[in-house]
Amino acid sequence: xxxATPDVGLSGLDSSPTxxxxxxxxxxxxxxxxxxxxLTFIVVVTFCAVFAPWVAPQDPIEQDLxxxxxxxxxxxxxxxxxxxxxxxxxxxxxxxxxxxxxxxAVLVATVLGVPVGVxxxxxxxxxxxxxxxxxxxxxxxxAIVLALAIIGVLQPNLTxxxxxxxxxxxxxxxxxxxxxxxxxxxxxxIDAARASGVGTLTIARSHVIPNVLSPLVVQVSLxxxxxxxxxxxxxxxxxxxxxxxxxxxxxxxxxxxxLEDHPILVLVPGAAIMLAVLAFNVLGDGLNDSLGREIRRx
Amino acid sequence: MLRLVARRLLRVIPxxxxxxxxxxGLLNLVPGDPAVQIAGEFATAEQIEAVRxxxxxxxxxxxxxxxxxxxxxxxxxxxxxFSGVPVRTQIWDRLPATVSLIGWAxxxxxxxxxxxxxxxxxxxxxxxxxxxxxxxxxxxxxxVFVSALVLALLVGLKLGWLPATGYVGITESPWEWxxxxxxxxxxxxxxxAAEIARQTRAxxxxxxxxxxxxxxxxxxxxxxxxxxxxxxxxxxIPVVTVVGLQIGRLFGLSVLVEQIFNIPGLGSRLITAVxxxxxxxxxxxxxxxxxVIILVNAAIDISYxxxxxxVRES
Numbered sequence: 243x244x245x246a247t248p249d250v251g252l253s254g255l256d257s258s259p260t261x262x263x264x265x266x267x268x269x270x271x272x273x274x275x276x277x278x279x280x281l282t283f284i285v286v287v288t289f290c291a292v293f294a295p296w297v298a299p300q301d302p303i304e305q306d307l308x309x310x311x312x313x314x315x316x317x318x319x320x321x322x323x324x325x326x327x328x329x330x331x332x333x334x335x336x337x338x339x340x341x342x343x344x345x346x347a348v349l350v351a352t353v354l355g356v357p358v359g360v361x362x363x364x365x366x367x368x369x370x371x372x373x374x375x376x377x378x379x380x381x382x383x384x385a386i387v388l389a390l391a392i393i394g395v396l397q398p399n400l401t402x403x404x405x406x407x408x409x410x411x412x413x414x415x416x417x418x419x420x421x422x423x424x425x426x427x428x429x430x431x432i433d434a435a436r437a438s439g440v441g442t443l444t445i446a447r448s449h450v451i452p453n454v455l456s457p458l459v460v461q462v463s464l465x466x467x468x469x470x471x472x473x474x475x476x477x478x479x480x481x482x483x484x485x486x487x488x489x490x491x492x493x494x495x496x497x498x499x500x501l502e503d504h505p506i507l508v509l510v511p512g513a514a515i516m517l518a519v520l521a522f523n524v525l526g527d528g529l530n531d532s533l534g535r536e537i538r539r540x
Numbered sequence: 541m542l543r544l545v546a547r548r549l550l551r552v553i554p555x556x557x558x559x560x561x562x563x564x565g566l567l568n569l570v571p572g573d574p575a576v577q578i579a580g581e582f583a584t585a586e587q588i589e590a591v592r593x594x595x596x597x598x599x600x601x602x603x604x605x606x607x608x609x610x611x612x613x614x615x616x617x618x619x620x621x622f623s624g625v626p627v628r629t630q631i632w633d634r635l636p637a638t639v640s641l642i643g644w645a646x647x648x649x650x651x652x653x654x655x656x657x658x659x660x661x662x663x664x665x666x667x668x669x670x671x672x673x674x675x676x677x678x679x680x681x682x683x684v685f686v687s688a689l690v691l692a693l694l695v696g697l698k699l700g701w702l703p704a705t706g707y708v709g710i711t712e713s714p715w716e717w718x719x720x721x722x723x724x725x726x727x728x729x730x731x732x733a734a735e736i737a738r739q740t741r742a743x744x745x746x747x748x749x750x751x752x753x754x755x756x757x758x759x760x761x762x763x764x765x766x767x768x769x770x771x772x773x774x775x776x777i778p779v780v781t782v783v784g785l786q787i788g789r790l791f792g793l794s795v796l797v798e799q800i801f802n803i804p805g806l807g808s809r810l811i812t813a814v815x816x817x818x819x820x821x822x823x824x825x826x827x828x829x830x831x832v833i834i835l836v837n838a839a840i841d842i843s844y845x846x847x848x849x850x851v852r853e854s
Binding site for chain 1: 554555558559562566567569570571677678680681682683684685686689690692693697698788789791792793795796799800810811813814815817818819822823825826829830833834837
């Protein structure tokens, strides 16, 4: 696109031909205020999670029974739970578990879903139909039920829970990558590469994967939202993060008994989960709208 | 039409087989020796052996799969490891509560989602459309356990309008049955309604640009006639698929809702099974739900062909 294009009639176009893909993406993304806000929120939460020991005002697992169930005060901005632990500090440390868990799950899903998706999209034939049928079969089992089943067979802990959620999400990534790979496959430059004797694996690496990246980035953002939600659900049930560690889901699960008299203990982690899921979803939508035609076509 | 049914059913077979393989294969995920794991830490060597023969773990897996599948097809899903009660009986006992919950939730999702999506799509870009779009974005992100807890807190505990928890069978008291299912099904319906509204909106926007809609308008039909007879009827086709997909998702989310509202359904039983490592029950549930959802989706696809003759040809 860097070739000298006559400057005539381009003024009405949305982008100049010399703009790099990245610059175009940044310009289009910045126009979407909701997505920018979502990204900012995610960056702030991630920062708090990474630097939790310095950001959090208190030790998240240190008990202080004298301030049991204390309401919000200068000492405890968001109050304290039944064991007198500072809710704000637990929330900040909880972000660590929730985000780390989500990243783990999405990594598992990516490793399982993406290579198979690229391969199925390129290879067609029985490889494609076999992989697609497997994906359909996994998708026909409700995500939470399958995740719980896998956790029930393994041992209930965070890593197993995230493996389970990753397995459950893999077919969704597979589908997106596969359909992106199929649309790339039809391009003439792939035919040209094939005709000049380039092997399937090389085509996958140098042509398909770069073109699959855009829809994948969108899906990864949505997948992170799903994983945050799933981790919270599983930990809420006591099948994920194990106490004394606390993710947002654990905080919520532990305070259901306090719902009537101290609803803040339920509402605070609940709001954190909701905002995080919302942020990843909005970010995903924003990325989708700013990442060029590859995705729009879907 | 017959060919469509046959083709669709043919596609169901490998899916069903794979679901049985997934359900069966769960046992192979057990770390270490499944017999030792399942028998528990205080089991004697004889007990472990008994579990081994019981589950057929001493045979090659294909033989095990064959006999497991053979019994499953006849409705025998084995017995729970601890209680010894047949899995089928347990699922059957728990199903009414879950099905009632999902039925209510599905109805509510459609009752809220379809009108909301129609209005948003018909008045695309208007204030009400933007309001509904923000609403559905948030609706999708609300974790079902948060909406469930907030509803139980506000309506159940603070206002005291409805019982916060518990379940009564429809045969015992239809009135109490309905009353107790209102809050849990509203909690479940949030996400479903948002999804259905999004799909309906997209469908309406797509259809209202078509020539036949413009022709209907030009012919002087009222807005309601154009909307109801020409637009919605066609916009509903993808929505039906989404409703079908919701069934599976609602089954999954009902696990959490049943736990919070203390409903003795399949989901809360599944959680117990997960804590108890009750593998036959877990396998049975996965198999049953997977099969039901595959069949429901196949039925929806076939109904597509019935309502839309163009699908039959493709």
